[in-house]
Amino acid sequence: MLHHVVRRGRVVGALLLASGCSSGGGEGPPDVQPGPDASIPDAGPDAQPDGPVEPGCVEFAMPTDADCAAPIDGVLPVDLRCTGLYGDFDKRELACGVLEYKPAMELWSDGAEKRRFVSIPKGQRVDVSNPDSFVYPEGTQFWKEFRVHGAGGASRLGETRLLRKTAAGWVYTSYVWSEDERQAIQMQNDFGVPDLHGTGHAVPTRDQCKECHVGRVDFVLGWDALMLGPGAEGVTRESLVALGVIEDGSALALSIPGDDVERQALGYLHANCGVSCHNDHPEAAAQETGLYLRLEASELGSVAATDAVRTGINKRPAENAKYEGLTNPDPANWYAIRPGDPARSLLVARQELRDFEGQMPRIGTRKVDNAGVQLVTSWILGMKEGTGYPPPGP
Known part of the structure; x- marks a missing residue:
């Protein structure tokens, strides 16, 4: 099993509206792996996210029937339910403070259907002073969900990737959905899944994830002034200003x-x-x-x-x-x-x-x-x- 699994503790909330993804998989590269003191602070089983509660959304509560504990050197949960993405997992309803988005330009993934979600810590801002290289506050989380197609052509949940920024840097993993779509668990090794459930979809290896993401100053792909510009959905550079997630968007008005x-x-x-x-x-x-x-x-x-x-x-x-x-x-x-x-x-x-x-x-x-x-x-x-x-x- 991958080595970074979160201790039972709080999940960072967000300053984003209620909902309207280059790639995860594997733990962080050696230069950003969390040290022994980098895990999320312990909290009780009823810990709540610290993002605002939006009318009609579902507050996240740490599940008590899931594997949310962690080995000594880990920071990411074994079970997707523990990450704070869903307020109601069974209904796939997003937690309060998690926003779905679609960039104006998307990475080709062999036709897989993708959904992307983000949360930014309450009261924190993304530094966009360099429009080419956003810098994210500690506690930021990005998820990317893949629906894949089997031999019969029907789509089904395949994997959900998670990036989380910690004090020591970014950590990341892939959660593989069971065939009945009732559970998503961290892939069992660092070597990916070459053919997920016989669909031809490959869950990336740890090294493949690192290869793509280290080409960004702050690791995240799919978020920049152009990708959040005209054609983007759910989160745009204008909405980030309105929400106070960025202070000034004037430098982002690029085309x-x-x-x-x-x-x-x-x-x-x-x-x-x-x-x-x-x-x-x-x-x-x-x-x-x-x-x-x-x-x-x-x-x-x-x-x-x-x-x-x-x-x-x-x-x-x-x-x-x-x-x-x-x-x-x-x-x-x-x-x-x-x-x-x-x-x-x-x-x-x-x-x-x-x-x-x-x-x-x-x-x-x-x-x-x-x-x-x-x-x-x-x-x-x-x-x-x-x-x-x-x-x-x-």
Whole structure:
């Protein structure tokens, strides 16, 4: 069993309205694992969350018939019921202070249906002074629920991932739902679940979770000025100001530049490639490739100013690029992005690749996102000199 399981104690409440998810699994990486004094303070079995009570919501109460105890070195509960997500677990009614949200741009997960939930400690604020790198208060929790599809096509609860910020850093795990959907328990080891209940859905390993999340300064994927902008549901940058969760949202009024095709393609690459891996953070998995696809606040004045254009167009792939599985494995054939020519753009080829190391996204997917491929292909086909793009490289 994973080593971080919470002591019976209080669950942090939230300053968010009643309800309207790059990824968890495994305990925190070594540099943020909680120390012996980092567990949540002990409280009695009737401990209550300290978030506000909203009319019609269900207050969370620590269950007495669930495994909410912890081993000596743990901080996360064995049972999902103990995390504070649901006020009424059997009815799947969210606890007071937990808010459901949907970002404007979503990470591809092989078509799985996802729901995302968040709680912020009462009276605390998210630091958004750097619109590219939010910083969250201790006690913040994010959950992401996956519904997966079996052979018959019917959807069912598969897993719920949890991130919790402690004094020592972020800890995280995945809760696997039983086949009858009556219970969700921490996965039994750090090695993930390669084929959950025969659905083809893979619960990520501890190392896979770390690989994605360490590309963010404060670990969380799916929350930034753009993902909470137009198209977001449940939680938006405007609602966070109204709720007092952020002090000033003026710096967050950002938008993706370009026409419809450019905006959609850049947003897709931001969410699926740039936020976690393809950026200049020293620990980002794809930092050394030099191909950066995250949209930075200071570079949104024009399409030409974005990292995707500056580091991708007519750039040869890095020396350590992988070509196995491609129809043409000759490195001389490829550019990261070749204007007007998706067939020689490695970005597209890797979107279409599966079952080889060079596939993109590299982990968490076994199926090609055809809609995403079409978005990026359309963008590249529209890169003409008359619209501000350079001519294609030789």
